[in-house]
Amino acid sequence: DQQVKQNSPSLSVQEGRISILNCDYTNSMFDYFLWYKKYPAEGPTFLISISSIKDKNEDGRFTVFLNKSAKHLSLHIVPSQPGDSAVYFCAASVGGGSNYKLTFGKGTLLTVNP
């Protein structure tokens, strides 16, 4: 049973436009969410996180929105750049940021076209 779902395997956007990556979860106990970015043949790199006590967190071009009632979060990248082309993983945990176990989605491949 997949508890973290990224239903879009891929997304293509033009440079300078907004990229919106979506993530849904089924476990209502999840209270801490993270986004990771992964280039081919490399390990994932942490991007941004959000606690369930917030509905938005922003870091430069990256903003994560959390809708707890819908069990949905999204990552917005504005403006998108070709270097943002990568696989983006959504992850969730129970117990805030102190929990050691993360549950990952399958990832969304973002392609930003020049």
Place this chain on the structure above:
Amino acid sequence: DGGITQSPKYLFRKEGQNVTLSCEQNLNHDAMYWYRQDPGQGLRLIYYSQIVNDFQKGDIAEGYSVSREKKESFPLTVTSAQKNPTAFYLCASSPGGTPLHFGNGTRLTVT
């Protein structure tokens, strides 16, 4: 530079052989983890260790073993009991909880 080193980058083994994947970190992190990634799949937790000489099974521990004799090192052995060992293996560490810092992975191919 602080980081996580996984070696080798590519590893080939014959079916029925055990193989050990290396993971070393110089970040002084207490916790270390092993994840597995298959094509089109998310990362799945194999084992994790919160402290030296202690480790716990993750979601897919069957056919794998680990040790944590030193804070810096968390080797993973893929045994012949693992039914589908061919995968991309990622080691990670954290000071405690999230976020995790990942190595660049080892791609294991078993034929």
